[in-house]
Amino acid sequence: MTPVRAVLGTFGVLAAAYGVWLWLSRGHDRWDVVLWLAGGVVLHDAVLSAVVIVLGLLLVRVLPKAAQAPAAVGCVVLGSVTLLAVPVLGGFGARADNATLLDRNYSAGWLVLAGITIVAVIAASLVRSRRR
């Protein structure tokens, strides 16, 4: 154990302990927080990871060789950006009294992004298949 690792580890344990203390001493609805902490891990480890594995298998078995790499790139970009856009795409926070909040056409934005991604994937696949 080098001094650097010991110092990092000690500060890490202290910071995390401080966070837990803050949460237990000042937070409300502690079980709701536990639910969200555990829920995120379960959703990622059991659901999202499984979906990605199945998508990966499909990609290799269904698509022609030249399209596999472009499709993988497209899936990573579009998939991750779609996931982080869920709150705005769903418009869950929209309020009737505030027209300036969530005031873009998010579905249209997503369609444009998806369109650009699909066109780029197809173009890259064609270029790669001609090169072979």
Next chain:
Amino acid sequence: MLPVRPPAETDFSSRLRSAAVTARVGLWLGICFGICFATGLLSHYAQNADHPIPFPTGPVWGYRLTQGLHVVTGTAAVPLLLVKLWTVYPRLFRRPEREVRRLVLDGLERASIAALVASAIFQLATGLANSAQWYPWDFSFRATHYAIAWVAIGSLLVHIAVKLPVIRRALTSDVESTVDDRPTATMPGALSRRGLLRTTWAAAGVAALAVAGGAVPFLRQVSVFAVRSGDGPQGVPINKSAAAAHISDEMVGPAYRLEVAYGDRTVALTREDLRAMQQRTESLPIACVEGWSAGAEWTGVRVRDLLDLVGAPGGRDVDVYSLQPSGPYRHTILQGNFADDDRTLVALTLHGEPLSRDHGEPARLIAPNRPGVLQTKWLARLEVSA
């Protein structure tokens, strides 16, 4: 056929799931988390009533820049975290150690990783939802996001301490190096390792661009997922409407008075009284925790000029009251250094027009380098304790 038994570490064969990839993505993820943590602490401190070390009143764009960075780096961290977790996913299914000492150490490491993954996902998910003002939970967002931030950064430091030798080896050798790979990670994937890294940077870049327009005006056209278009009454978005704050016509009608008090001396000013005082114009951004901000030109009376009417001494904190009947921001503290700053105004107009109801008609507070929620609208009373 897929195995019916639970997966084992050896089932995962892609050579992309390698420490050489993990460390490179992890480096940028760590940088993003570091920026989020630092800018988050800054905002939390700025929102506290008590400032043992005065929060600076300049630069005027300070809060706008740091909170814009907070949301942009947090958003860019989503693809980085997903790819990083993908590269280490097989490790979740590694066999338990046989020897007791190793079993305990492995258990501790797993616990620290569980804390890190849970807190990281929690911070990104709650942060993104908050920026869209979506609260599908019962806990207080600010208190909990702040507490879990310490858990995230602490478990990240522990993780770096545990993995430092692997991180060093990975970052100092070629990306194709297999030194720290699992023995079964040998199958080439659809992408090369460099290809996966470039894809990850591209995804993080697209994510950042998709929201950055909330704070960077020239990116508005491309930021398809920004929570604000930047439009609003008088060209500036609003966070809380007059209707949501329960501001009635009567409150802001002819009976409206702005009270300024120091000890037992109180003056009550009508709109006309305020307009008759010396007017100042300042360009100050309105910048919110949710990462959106907008520059604006405000005209009104200096807070210091108002406090001088009742002889309040300099350097003293000011209790600021809004007309809104309830809510956490009905009563806030304007720290002495902000109250004394020449740029801190009780604004009456925005971009040359009288404030609209949603922007705080008839008068609002506007100070440099300050969280938007503390720029009190529908001002009712400024009070300095004797």
